[in-house]
Amino acid sequence: AQSVSQHNHHxxxxxxxxLELGCNYSYGGTVNLFWYVQYPGQHLQLLLKYFSxxxxxxxxxxxxxxxxxxxxSFNLRKxxxxxxxxxxxxxxxxxxxxxxxxxxxxxGTRLLVRP
Amino acid sequence: DGGITxxxxxxxxxxxxxxxxxxxxxxxxxAMYWYRQDPGQGLRLIYYSQIVNDFxxxxxxxxxxxxxxxKESFPLTVTSAQKNPTAFYLCASSIPxxxxxxxxxGTRLTVV
Numbered sequence: 001a002q003s004v005s006q007h008n009h010h011x012x013x014x015x016x017x018x019l020e021l022g023c024n025y026s027y028g029g030t031v032n033l034f035w036y037v038q039y040p041g042q043h044l045q046l047l048l049k050y051f052s053x054x055x056x057x058x059x060x061x062x063x064x065x066x067x068x069x070x071x072x073s074f075n076l077r078k079x080x081x082x083x084x085x086x087x088x089x090x091x092x093x094x095x096x097x098x099x100x101x102x103x104x105x106x107x108g109t110r111l112l113v114r115p
Numbered sequence: 116d117g118g119i120t121x122x123x124x125x126x127x128x129x130x131x132x133x134x135x136x137x138x139x140x141x142x143x144x145x146a147m148y149w150y151r152q153d154p155g156q157g158l159r160l161i162y163y164s165q166i167v168n169d170f171x172x173x174x175x176x177x178x179x180x181x182x183x184x185x186k187e188s189f190p191l192t193v194t195s196a197q198k199n200p201t202a203f204y205l206c207a208s209s210i211p212x213x214x215x216x217x218x219x220x221g222t223r224l225t226v227v
Binding site: 001006009032034043044046049051090092094096099100101102103104105106107108 | 146148150155156157158159160163165171173174205207209212213214215216218220221
């Protein structure tokens, strides 16, 4: 079965620190990759997505992610976090098989940024 | 404006009762999905439908049922067989081949 793993469940950083959140998936076929963010009390918001082309994808709010096909990974990065980045981050993978496709989420990473 | 409407926002039910959550979209998307969100477990796929009159089980379909009689609508019924139904439920739809997803604002179901 297809699965998505986020290994860091809780991350605590100080402002200006660099961030990298890991995401790995299990399927070797065609995938689209997404990172979503959920701020406290708010709904899911798309940070960035990868479909094809340059494996380094830039998203909103200074976030970027790199797709490494050989490692089945799509890690999220930000050079310098801010207090306002405190949120829960979800990696999601759209698995495509034949004519069917479905979006599977990782379990999420809660990020706390200390001022 | 196009989007997904989930209603109601909050729902309370007594244990043992079936309850149906509404999801309507006017985006002309073929595919629709239901997810359940629990703290520490992310979003888990309950059911999805690629086309009208067809749907597939997701990872946690037990205790749930769906129908897809119209392209715009994908209601989810939480049956009494669902052992732990209290959760936040999200509906989503997508353009062909999952190129982009739109999420509803969710329904928080509390079973007492």
